[in-house]
Amino acid sequence: MKFEDIGLNEKLVEGINAIGFKETTEVQEKAIPVILQNKDVIASAQTGTGKTAAFLLPVINKILQNNSNDRHIGALVIVPTRELAVQIDQQMEGLSYYTQVSSIAVYGGGDGSSFNREKKALSQGADVIIGTPGRLIAHLNMGYVKIDQLDCLVLDEADRMLDMGFHDDIMKIISYLPKKRQNLLFSATMPNKIRDLAKKILHEPEEISIAISKPAERIAQAAFVVYDNQKIPLAKHLLTAKKLQSVIIFCSTKTSAKQLNKELVKLGLSSKDIHSDLDQVEREHVLREFKNRKLNILVATDILSRGIDVEDIDLVINYDVPNDGEDYIHRIGRTARAAAKGVAFTFINEKEQNRFLQIEELLGAPVIKAKNPQSVGTGPEYKPRKSNGRGYKKSTKHRKKR
Template sequence: MKFTELALNDQLLEAISYMGFEEATPIQEMAIPIILDGGDLLACAQTGTGKTAAFLLPILNLLSMKSDHQIRALIIVPTRELAMQIDQQVQGLGYFVPVESMAIYGGGDGPEFEQQKKTLTRGTDIIVATPGKLISHLNLGYVKFDQIQHLILDEADRMLDMGFHEDIKKIISYLPKRRQNLMFSATMPLKISQLAKQIMNNPAEISLALSKPAEGVLQAAYLTYDHQKSPLIIELVKGKEEYKSILIFSSTKKKVGEIVRALKGNNFEVAGISSDLEQSERENVLARFRSKRTRILVATDVLSRGIDIKDINLVINYDVPNDAEDYVHRVGRTARADTTGVALTLINEDDMYKFGRIENLIERDVMKIPLPADLGEGPIYNPKQRPPSRFGRKGGHGRSSGQNTKSGRGRGQSRSKGNRRRSK
């Protein structure tokens, strides 16, 4: 369906055309009419499907009819990076409409807080905020949300995973009872359904490609011992000049530093990003990566959701994500919209069980590629083998009881044809 068929005003259509878009994605085609009609919506769509524009376009359309710049739409997101990204998208999509926005997030200095306070006091059409910083302002008593007509929770599952459930409920207590509620989530666990029942009024429901990587992603994995990982990373990026933008995910900040040092030692243009960096440093690193001045970015899971960096050619999981659904979000950094991309995962002995859960979730065997001969043999794939517990019999969240099974060749050892159709 073309955007011209979605009852959007001419100014928005002009901005969409100027940005080079003609066809709406499935989530946009389904969500925009519901939002324009004023109904509540609970939508499940993976990253890279155009879900941000799916709620921004109709909200901008509705707010363009107002002229007093009161705060009428509140978008709550889990991270400052996502808040900044959505605020930027408001500016782009709303370039030709008289709608203003402000991003409210932590990590700034005193003048930045004062600017946020001034905007919250004076008013602006759209507020995009992280829960913690918004509550800091609400607690000071000067925020007026009595004119809010639209509440949007983006990456709702992520916010609940990060412990923001009570913060969200507190924020909602400041809002008018009569409002439109929109909730967008990449996954639909029980806690999302429970939250929806608490805050939404007979919502329409949309569920697209739940917990499946985008079709354009070519997935593969290497079975490695830990000491083989950094040499393998170097082999994977060496001579691959066609990969202009490479994103490597690691499970810890310490490993981020180790990977960066290994790549810099081989003269690659690389930077690392984690929560250790100041906000201004993180923004600078991301800006350099977006503009292709930095070819390789090594990150902790802070970037696995919500950051819209286009044209990433290669994603490498240095470690298997702890949660199977996080694999989808990491892999979702490549093959955005109608592009193709490559996603590679390095699997050591302790991560085989986790990767088996991922294969079960995505309902396919990921092709296992032999290591380069000079790195030696890797372990044999056995997804039924649980890693030893480091916390005794009870273990911790997501850890096994400590039993090991005898290694054997698992179902994923054979080559998988994969799905090479272009993502819609």
């Protein structure tokens, strides 16, 4: 479906065309008309399906329709991380370029001037606020936030927010909001805790489900079974065997991310690491370099597994096996964005074999085990313990706290 056919404001359609969006994705086609009807929505869609625009476009359109001179906060978007807040604010800026709709990202980690800038926007009224729970509560507690006429609340990456322990913060923020409002909940997965949250917040919601817990079909997946001391040589081999423009390598710890990046830099590769030891300014600088193609390789912890919109990534490497299948899907979802194809490799050591089997059970099929390069040497045999005797079934294990 073309965006012109949805009934959006013509100035908003100009912004959509300028960005280069041509036709709606599945989640946009299903969600936008429902949101435009002022209904509450609970939607699940995997990474890379265009869900950010699925809620931003109708929210912007609603603000344009109201066309009120009385400045107040029209919509509040709550997200789990600073990076996602910045990304959504940037997309908001692009979509609303030809309109007068304003937005601001509100998140911790900045200096006093950024807090004052946020305070000014929140007290004078900005159309759309995109913020992390902790920073939003800090402002709300001070009593100057113009939230009493809020029209719409959006919870994005709701499952990740609950995993990070933000349930009570979310409910506290909601206690400040007007009772009559539209509520939109977007989540990559739909476990029971999300449905419990939805029951507390949403009113007779429309449910939209797009390919939950399955990676994009365009992603070519393979795994290498290795000993720990073979991981760095294998990474070096894969990254030097073919010229790649854009690669993300996910590590489970800051220590392994730093160690691997150090070895890649020694090889003369354009690589940097990104993790929670970097402050916000440093992280934004590294991300900007990566997005602008000044940097080819990003070695990251799970700080990037969701919510970072970087297109045309050639390769994703799971240097360590993710904690569970949902994390695996989000990690490899960094590649094959939009209509592109992508490749995802996973390194499996002896201790990680059972965990990877659980991921294969969630996927419903085994991932191809590639032969190690001769320079790396033969790895251990892949012999995980079966978690059940019925083949590859969806895993029902609980997520581990990290």
